[in-house]
Amino acid sequence: MLKQMEGSVAVAEAVGLCRPEVICAYPITPQTHIVEGLGEMVKSGKLENCEYLNVESEFAALSVGIGSSAAGARTYTATASQGILYMAEAVYNASGMGLPIVMTVGNRAIGAPINIWNDQTDSMSMRDAGWIQLFCETNQEAVDVHIQAFRIAEALSVPVMVCMDGFILTHAYERVDIPEQSQVDEFLPPFVPRQVLDPANPISMGAMVGPEAFTEVRYLAHHRQMEALDLIPQVAESFREIFGRDSGGLISTYKADDAETLIVSLGSVIGTIKDVIDERRENGEKIGCVAIRSYRPFPIQAIHDACKHAKRVVVIEKCFAVGMGGIVAANVRMALTTLPLPVYTVVAGLGGRPITQKSLHRLFEQAGQDKLEGLHFLDLDKQLVDKILEQEELTGCSGSTAENILSNVGVVATAKV
């Protein structure tokens, strides 16, 4: 049914339709509205047969989820930013134990300096934790991918992180088609765990494993993610058959077939990129884009195939590895190792900085002429950075930088004059 609604509320409804049995809730912006929505559904009786727990931290949220999933209950939680760092130990533990938990990440920057706005540094910090990571472009996709996530997780015994941009998606009101319960029931069978804590059949879970088998355990985790490369498109196809919508899958492409310049990105910024591509196509520029929907497993072959006819690839990412450069770009480069084309890294939208069409036009103009440096920071205030660097050289002091930078912008800077 089509509804005009907030992204978080839509996700809450989608998760509710998946009949979760245990939900752990801990507030952190911008994810909070999702668990609030689910809390109301459980309390009102709309979502039956579900235990909703208010826990004391994100570490506890996922730890409770580990217990409930190990005991055979379909388990959901949501987090963001500092929260995913606080639960990091449990993030690795859940995947190591093969527990098919589904967790939403309302993507947000990581401090310091503390920043509540959107980028994707949080999910990226857990990219190697053994979870499947699915990124969403729109709220409709977020709804659909959550439903697919439970099926993928439970088929493979691998936890799934559904990543949606904080505020840009979580707090945006748009038209969303919420599926019928009967459709979801047809698509998503009940959770049948292969191992479960049961007095009738006692097993020990989480035993210590030494050098004699640890590599094999890790290899099997990798093997399951490689299986996911096949399964994720199959689940997307099965979803299309029942719900009549294309959602999920490993990647999606837009006007990519004849593109000389290919933009590769992930998340909500794909929408802005598509608009800019449309405008540039009107002027005859051969430009298109590839949206990475599954970041883990990383679809090396699919990205290679989508990019093989391009002349250049521009990776736009809302995260970066300090001291190295692009995180997503490094992965894309690996996919394109055998192709003789430049891969530009563009770091954009950090800490909620808007990625505007104007900036993208300027960027694509430079890229089209191969005038981009290898690592480009979109809309970086170079003047401000240079000023700070100069000051630091003068004082020779070390210490907090954020306040120093702020004192050179906005009203504070104006007042000083």
Place this chain on the structure above:
Amino acid sequence: MNQAENQKVRFYQTGTYTVGNRLLDGDIRTVQASSDRSNSLDSGHRACQGCGEALGARYAIDAAMRETNNQLIACNATGCLEVFTTPYPETAWQMPWIHSLFGNAAAVATGVAAAMKVKGRQDVRVIAQGGDGGTTDIGFGCLSGMFDRNDDVLYICYDNQAYMNTGVQRSSATPPAARTATTMPVGPEPGNQFGQGKNVPLVALAHNIPYVATASVHDLHDLERKVKKAMSVRGSRYLQIFVPCPLGWGSKPCDTIKLARMATECGLWPMFEGEYGEITNTHKLRRPSKVDGYLKLQRRFAHLFKPGQEGQLAKMQDLADTNIRKFQLLEEGSDDE
């Protein structure tokens, strides 16, 4: 003693105030004395000789298994108990058992209990267990959260007063003056500092949960009774069991039970029970012994008996005396009253 209230045992039968299983009616003998105990923590594990924790866990879980008709799931924190029972691919647990992390046993247990509830299996009960480090330090947040929500879990802390698995480092349950690898017996005030540490049983009590108790491996009847009591109620329950560690304490493996008894008898390990925020019962002492005898048997306190350390030793006695006063441990009409 508790069982003596139910059954008259004549003094001439034993010559002492102790009452052995042999003289008791079958139904009040210990679970451990029974040939049909569950042996949930089975033999063949890799605990040290004289390990108090292995004893404590065996006693507590066999008792809990009997109370739940073997419908029990255990969630274990990282630590000695986890390591010595489950070296892959072996396991000593004859019950459903899960280990996740060092600091989350209480939260994992909450999750298991929630799953049992949602699946209509409320006959299946859940215990969480860990050492003092996993309970009073790194697992403390999850433990307090579990108490706060009054989740239906019995949490058992096996307290050997330091991080033994990592090589004997100080925890917040380490007593003052004790030598550990991080509180060495050097300087003017050797060993662990006075004035630090936390009494988690009292902190648990302050959460107003249905049941809190301290117990010790030397008093099996008392320990089993407390487990039984804990399993007879729903909601969060907390049991902290005193479990000497020969390796960490520098004591003889054969002295584990003796040391546990001496700690209680001198007042350093007060045994009490509480319900909903109030202490309801304490283990009374007829004639408290001095702390010296207990301390002398452990190398971790050896520096207290060197010349010039009389003040530190006196402060240890003060701790015991404070406990005796605070928990009203003296039996009425006892020799010291």
